[in-house]
Amino acid sequence: MPSRRTVLAATAGVTAALAVGSPADAAPVDDRKLRALISRMTLQEKVGQLFVMRVYGHSATDPDQADIDANLSEIGVRTAAELIAKYRVGGIIYFTWAHNTRDPHQIADLSNGIQRASLTQPRGLPMLITTDQEHGIVCRVGKPATLFPGAMAMGAGGSRRDARTLGRISGAELRAIGINQDYSPDADVNINPANPVIGVRSFGADPEAVAVMVAAEVGGYQRSSVAATAKHFPGHGDTAVDSHYGFPVITHSRELWEKLDAVPFRAAVAAGIDAIMTAHIQFPALDDSGDPATLSHPILTGILRGELGYDGVVVTDSLGMQGVRTKYGDDRVPVLALKAGADQLLNPPDLPVAWNAVLTAVRDGELTEARLDESILRVLRLKARLKLFRQPYVSGHGVDRTVGTRAHLAAADRIAERTTTLLVNDGPLLPLSPATHDRLLVVGADPASPSGTTGPPTGVLTAAFTELGFSATALSTGTAPSAATIARAVAAAREADAVVVTTYNVTAGSAQRTLVEQLAATGTPVVAIAVRNPYDVARLPSARACLATYSWTDVELRAAARVIAGAVGPRGRLPVPVQRADAPGQVLYPIGYGLSY
Template sequence: MSTAGTGNTAAPSRRTVLAATAGVSASLAVGTTARAAVDDGLKRLISRMSLEEKVGQLFVSRVYGHSATAPDQADIDANLEELGVRTAAELIAKYRLGGIIYFAWAHNTRDPHQIAALSNGIQRASLDLPRGLPMLISTDQEHGIVARVGRPATLFPGAMAIGAGGSGTDARTLGRIAGRELRAMGIRQDYTPVADVNVNPANPVIGVRSFGSDPDAVAALVAAETQGYEASGVAATAKHFPGHGDTEVDSHYGFPTITHTRAQWETLDAPPFRAAIAAGIDSIMTAHILVPALDDSGDPATLSRPILTGILRERLGYDGVVVTDALDMAGVRQKYGDDRVPVLALKAGVDQLLNAPELDVAWNAVLKAVQDGELTEARLEESILRVLRLKAKLGLFDEPYVSGGGVDRTVGVKGHLAAADRIAERTTTLLVNEGDLLPLSRRTHPRLLVVGADPASPSGTTGPPTGVLAAALAELGFTTTALSTGTAPSAATVAGAVAATRDADAVVVGTYNVSATSTQKTLVQQLLATGKPVVALAIRNPYDVAQLPSVPAYLASYSWTDVELRAAARVIAGRVRPRGRLPVPVQRADDPARALYPVGHGLSYRT
């Protein structure tokens, strides 16, 4: 067995665990008889655990630092302040955690080799403990605007872009390649795909993270991506049950209410989750939302037994792992205190408690609930069995460590990067093309001014969108000038952009969530007034086009990551034809009851 920067590997405690679960991952693929035998072995493991160890297995926590034992001083300070420990190893020893979640902002994901070494350090920290068990390491790697692991890993278009491509094969390929790369870095659970059906253009938290607004189309892509992850040996996670697509409130900051009737939920929100379950999804994440038609108690779905047990477990027949959305979000904290939330979540049917804001409070609350009889050890053991069963299926009992060689052979290799580029080319959507302005020609429009919004860059970008797009167009033979004008350009910024058009033959402007009052509208209108040809690219929501109906050529990339911007540049230059089709309708700005462009709209080039 090889490891990436880990020193010695197997400890005696790990050999004991392996002896008790030999061949677990292979057996789980055989059938119900084999699964029963595996469950018996896992139950024997559980029977030897202390109550404190059982409680710990239910928690998945953040931790700061690039190393499990030697993080930077700033990360040590953050760990001491928030978690009461110095390092990941100390955190695991104190709480006997079942999992760790990686975040870029927690400095867990600097580069692939560092991630692999961190994963190995986390596994060793757990396995070297008495009765040590392998850790389930997770992250949010949705691709598009949500990616915790950046370059040089392969970054794919986000969900709405995949919805615009409409290819189950592409969704499956994404899951398979993304899963392989995560697995090579020691990450075995990915909180994706998003199974929410985005029917509300004002949705501030889902939007382009959804495959689209058609339940059947979303269901097909959720199932395909799930199958890809399944093939890679990484657990996919359908989220956010029972459906977060129709809200104007972000559950990170408020408590959304979904007003769908039970019948509407069945036809609109449920199909993608049914498809995920049928495809063998390993885990499902809950939503911190209120759905009165499913539970009129006023509790968020994360804490609702009628929703998680009555509907998800009993009606939909799901027996995999249920993980909460992050417990530090406002949507789950407004009605109950941080000591009650984890207990109520377990009573509702949850298996994994994700990122409690105060781990000490949450962990002790669950422990006390068992000691006081509010929760039984048997209830905890149901969830622990599901979690251990998943760890076994993913091969963590057989091989918890990863190698530097595996990283080199897998992460960001040419074949994976080329696949991402090909997929992206099939997603760029041409919404408007008056007078066949596109594609731009180096002969007629050799000098391009690239301006527009430069929102905070997600992982997977090499710089501001204007710079990335300008560089991509320059590689295609144009002479380009990049000018960032921001998401709320001032009058002076607009004037500067207008002045810069003097030396350009055409303008490419990136728009970002344009509203009726946005000064981005002023920018585009004044650029149009110069008489220079203007091409607009919606770099997030495709709804921007409704606010700017006079733009002669408008495209949608659904995100501003490098892979999508490079693909958009190739479309603009005519190197590839636009093939994407809107996966959501775009309503008229002056009459939202009417569609400006329906689902399925998308133009191509005549020649």
């Protein structure tokens, strides 16, 4: 970790130029001094400040050879430090697959190395370091950090206080490891059960309820001096196409947009949201040009800036996604995004192409330097509000004192218990007791593990039930069990007192549905846990009990085990409606439904 002398030396110039308040005060940022900083920047430095870029490696200066090779192949530099020196980017985004997030102390060292590399450049500025820490199924920083239930689970809990606690604790832990911006919360209103990219990342289908949760979570992050980012404007909740791989079209009328999609974003703006991320979607009612919202002046400048009155940072979703690359080449996309009103260009697939395209657009007069200055001022305001000019570095002591503490982990467990939703309980079967159902067989889907897991769901549940006094056995059957696998599970079920089966996005012809039916046919009572979409319950009529956890992270699975065992009661309520499987136009379980005992 850098010494105090290193910190003071690296930040002396910019600190003297700015009257930025201490963490305890709320002094306004002085735009005159920020503009003075901008006036001393070269055009190349200004262009760089607009980009937030990925980089491979656990270290800013000494990554593994494989990461050096990946950086050379994709960016043309060896390390994060070289990236900053060459392109003067204003931000870095961390990914697990880029090997940025091995453990808290490594992340803190990487963050300090990135800040040092930027601050020691001529006219050096602190960096925005960001990641997608939504919790639930999207987490880049895993254990031993505290992992919370995801957005739809939080929507099932419905507690504004819990959402604020999530933001506060998650923000404090991110800040301790040097991450000062989070691309969360998701402000989309998910009204399409077939949405392949949002789904449980949304708080739910009720725009007012989503708005409450978004604003509360934003408030929590603000308390921890981490920038929250509401996404994906103008609303990605009613798509059946994943914008990573295609170009979704939203068919909502302008009136419906006002009543549905816009509500959480208005709440985020009212809550003082630090940044808003754009969506790579076509929204003809808002802009009939056929351009994605990310490249739409009517949407970003006309509606977001003009009508919603938002003057904070607008960041694009990743420019490597297919949704923004369908109409235009990678050299045009960043220029058009800036012309539309974006401030930050996130993760272009080819940084040299994107960076030079913006530089050329200014030199040729398509973009003015004054237009760049507008965005850079917003970015520097955010850095100043986050106290990065005075406190760019973090310490090992801060990591140990903050990340994954017993109090934080206990808070996550308590919140998870309030989100677990019981939808079916025939008999009633639940709660189970070791006295009557000692031998538990845990079978089912084991989807790829997000960062909040220590193992497959069947293993995590088996360990949790064992701790609760049951004799539990795990048998993973996968998301598409074969006939032979189902036969093994059925044979094991005949020797059990009860079966707990995890399901993952059950469809009409899914082998998971066949598994549950054949398990139930043994006469052994079956408890189904939908570990992603709660819509599974509509296709599992043979299960005696059904619960929804909205994700398969450890914190949610352990909470479900405690609910099944009666250690706590189920308190979650559906934040989305569940339609009948045989008649999708009819609601089987409405928003707000949930059983108790």
